[in-house]
Amino acid sequence: xxxxxxxxxxxxxxxxxxxxxxxxxxxxxxxxxxxxxxxxxxxxxxxxxxxxxxxxxxxxxxxxxxxxxxxxxxx
Amino acid sequence: xxxxxxxxxxxxxxxxxxxxxxxxxxxxxxxxxxxxxxxxxxxxxxxxxxxxxxxxxxxxxxxxxxxxxxxxxxxxxxxxxxxxxxxxxxxxxxxxxxxxxxxxxxxxxxxxx
Numbered sequence: 001x002x003x004x005x006x007x008x009x010x011x012x013x014x015x016x017x018x019x020x021x022x023x024x025x026x027x028x029x030x031x032x033x034x035x036x037x038x039x040x041x042x043x044x045x046x047x048x049x050x051x052x053x054x055x056x057x058x059x060x061x062x063x064x065x066x067x068x069x070x071x072x073x074x075x
Numbered sequence: 076x077x078x079x080x081x082x083x084x085x086x087x088x089x090x091x092x093x094x095x096x097x098x099x100x101x102x103x104x105x106x107x108x109x110x111x112x113x114x115x116x117x118x119x120x121x122x123x124x125x126x127x128x129x130x131x132x133x134x135x136x137x138x139x140x141x142x143x144x145x146x147x148x149x150x151x152x153x154x155x156x157x158x159x160x161x162x163x164x165x166x167x168x169x170x171x172x173x174x175x176x177x178x179x180x181x182x183x184x185x186x187x188x
Contacts, residue, residue, distance in 0.1 A: 012110065012113055015113050015116060016108075016112045016113065019112040019113075019115065019116055023100050023105040026096070026100075027097065027100060030092070030096045031093060034089040034092060034093050035089060035093065057108055061108075
């Protein structure tokens with residue numbers, strides 16, 4: 001993986017992390033206000049879940065260079 | 076009769092709102108892979124100025140808000156230049172230190188002459 005590619009992947013990872021954190025936070029706030037009587041835990045749960053999703057995406061993305069993909073397997 | 080239906084209606088409204096929020100998040104690719112997320116971010120960035128314009132017109136604020144100055148600030152550039160500055164000053168430090176000490180010693184010698 002070239003340095004440039006790696007840098008781009010990291011950029012995508014961080015942007016994705018920020019987006020998912022924000023989305024999780026928003027959804028957590030919505031759910032907390034609507035269903036859970038304004039407790040804090042849905043908000044933390046949502047943001048944590050968002051960060052976790054971003055981590056998984058990032059992990060997959062960084063590993064994908066070294067994995068064999070199905071399209072190559074056919075050959 | 077209305078009092079009996081009201082809790083159901085409230086619950087239905089809440090479920091609709093929550094479901095709608097979840098669907099919007101899912102549909103705009105916010106919960107997908109990294110590329111979809113950055114796509115959505117790009118679209119949102121591009122859509123902000125027209126939206127602000129619309130809101131301004133709606134509220135009758137015809138006076139143009141001072142346009143947000145184009146902040147040419149790149150964290151990546153600042154970080155890189157910071158790293159370069161640190162390393163170069165570290166590499167020059169011994170030379171400069173010896174220069175300063177010799178200058179200082181010279182100065183003291185001159186004082187005591």
